[in-house]
């Protein structure tokens with residue numbers, strides 16, 4: 012395409028001429044007219060090759076007044092406007108002729124006469140137009156034809172602007188001695204040519220100086236891009252090419268032709284220069300492809316460029332989690348594992364409300380609202396509001412991308428079932444005394460998971476803002492004491508399950524304490540029975556009365572005492588005033604450790620256990636998964652730890668101590684003990700099964716795949732479990748991601764409660780100078796130095812777990828030695844923020860790693876902080892500055908190749924993707940974009956972020972990569 016813009020280029024081609032007359036090639040008489048008779052005469056001579064030549068000669072030099080004419084036959088001009096006449100002749104020098112009179116001439120004249128008539132027998136002299144007087148360049152002194160010495164003159168003249176069919180030529184001799192050896196009449200053409208894929212025909216030149224404008228015709232399989240045009244000049248050359256043709260889609264240019272694209276290649280547009288290889292997941296089995304066809308199961312969206320790889324619909328969203336808050340639920344999930352090769356994943360939700368046993372469901376209708384929206388969600392989370400309390404909902408989250416509509420395969424979906432039925436439906440206030448009130452209630456009919464606890468809020472009527480108290484209990488009744496006599500209080504009750512808080516029971520319960528110390532049971536005027544269906548109320552009343560009368564033990568709140576399961580927190584302006592809780596009992600306080608096991612762990616009949624597969628190795632033997640049939644319930648999945656044969660008594664005690672510790676806990680974030688098998692061998696501990704295994708391995712496996720909210724959700728769970736343990740005065744001593752288990756809903760639970768575990772079980776534990784074996788990297792300095800293990804040292808470990816979680820299972824302090832870690836901590840160094848860590852989270856880690864243990868936050872405070880972050884995700888947007896990585900403990904690698912760089916940032920799995928996309932030098936990656944990463948197959952958002960932020964640091968810091 013270079014020449015057409017160059018509009019003033021002159022092109023040179025071999026000249027093409029067309030002969031109209033050539034006397035030399037005439038086989039017979041030329042048949043020209045000569046008059047008068049004694050003038051020109053036709054003479055045949057032999058040329059040097061002995062071929063006969065027809066010449067016309069005249070040589071009447073001795074006589075004066077010569078006027079001899081020789082006229083050709085009619086010469087058809089064949090459309091030419093300008094013709095050329097080339098004559099070859101010899102002319103005798105007058106001086107060389109002895110005795111010739113002064114009338115001797117050395118020139119002759121040439122004329123023409125235009126005519127449509129080819130058979131004129133006479134043309135008047137005056138009708139001729141003179142072409143020229145011809146003189147010889149070379150004359151000769153002797154006519155010596157016999158010697159074959161012919162000095163030929165050649166002269167060319169032209170006639171232009173011819174318009175009639177043809178013309179006659181005439182030669183006038185006025186007394187010279189001439190031999191006209193050859194007369195050739197011809198015209199010139201611009202030759203057929205192909206330029207810029209346009210063919211220009213051979214073209215007869217114009218008359219005079221005019222250029223002939225010629226339009227080109229596109230060659231086969233090409234089309235006009237801009238009308239092709241050239242000019243044929245008078246002398247037969249092509250000038251000033253303009254415009255061009257381009258090969259049609261499916262064809263590419265090769266020299267002056269368009270040839271079809273080979274199989275496996277395609278050309279979509281006429282303006283593309285060449286056929287290109289079919290993009291990924293497509294092929295073109297035939298020649299001449301204008302696009303490549305997608306492989307089975309892959310598609311191309313209408314707006315996708317033909318050069319883009321074919322893609323497919325995404326797989327289903329994963330790891331759904333729901334958090335119910337009264338009549339709202341936050342739904343979250345992870346992006347599909349397979350994005351189908353596209354970056355335009357969106358999610359849509361379908362909401363159905365279910366009845367009865369959940370089999371009958373109807374669409375939710377427009378009363379339910381989705382924030383930010385229901386369809387076409389870009390992020391993997393949505394808040395659903397305005398659900399009805401006491402209801403089951405089934406949400407289907409559907410993932411789709413730009414080609415989902417083209418695929419017959421149903422969309423990838425994940426279903427999240429949610430129950431909002433946590434309203435405590437019936438509240439009966441019952442006993443009142445001068446300083447206490449007893450309340451009882453009925454739990455939700457269909458709770459959303461096991462009920463973890465009930466929350467009772469109360470405050471003096473009209474004083475809510477100033478002072479309210481929150482009480483928690485796991486039983487269905489509570490005695491609130493320490494109240495003022497003769498004062499009206501307002502009470503509200505709600506339930507909490509694994510899935511979150513339910514709504515408060517409808518309405519507020521107002522109760523006045525008595526002025527006297529009397530018991531009032533079910534006083535019809537005072538007892539506020541709210542939302543009680545009459546029948547339900549009667550049943551409950553009977554239940555309550557039975558409780559009071561028959562079971563003094565469980566309903567021992569007659570003495571206005573707090574239930575042992577209750578936790579009490581008084582809030583003044585929202586701050587905790589008085590915590591109180593149950594305490595954990597160390598199995599060693601039992602004289603007979605077996606008694607501890609009997610007290611805290613349920614004996615399970617081994618015949619109800621089905622062991623299925625080995626999933627890990629514990630200190631005392633294998634850990635298996637299997638099923639447990641619980642009487643009256645369906646089978647549940649369990650983990651089974653067994654004590655290997657040949658154990659000592661002490662080993663058996665230590666093994667079972669884990670069960671007697673675990674059995675005392677009941678919290679959604681603490682691994683639940685189902686029971687033990689001690690009556691037959693092998694001795695076993697049965698716990699709930701955690702499908703995703705230990706947290707450290709799980710995170711490494713899913714590097715970069717969770718949203719920060721999901722990570723914070725996991726951390727919140729762990730903190731909540733630890734709060735529960737610390738409230739029970741249990742110090743864990745070995746809190747680490749490897750000792751957290753994860754279930755299929757991403758719920759994290761604290762595990763590993765054995766007595767000997769910190770000493771023996773944990774491969775991370777190392778002997779300290781004082782002889783104890785301690786997991787150095789996770790342990791607070793005071794615990795390492797003088798074995799001061801407290802909940803505050805657990806908080807330090809929790810900070811390390813936070814770091815492990817945000818860095819997806821990175822080893823704390825990397826490969827530094829234990830000694831170096833102790834030294835660095837002592838000198839004040841702390842782990843820097845992991846990649847993409849929100850500032851607030853790193854700050855919380857740093858708070859957990861305060862040197863002074865009383866300066867560290869309590870687990871309760873950590874839970875509150877994390878809850879706030881979850882409610883306000885915007886607070887997580889500020890990422891910790893990566894300059895925090897300037898910590899001297901941070902390893903820094905100098906890299907010189909793309910492979911080294913990818914290895915250094917732990918993205919080595921993408922080496923091939925980079926090299927096959929042409930990124931082979933470090934320079935080449937400096938300006939790589941997200942879309943390029945997606946194109947080359949790096950589709951996980953986390954990995955893209957990791958790579959791009961490392962690229963940024965390469966831009967600013969050169970080849971030093973912090974990992």
Ligand code: AMP
Nearest residue numbers: 627628629630634650699700701704705
């Ligand atoms: P432990 O002896 O408790 O450290 O358990 C050893 C390994 O067995 C753990 O790292 C887990 O991978 C696995 N494991 C233990 N308990 C469970 C459980 N309840 N559910 C699933 N896997 C478990």
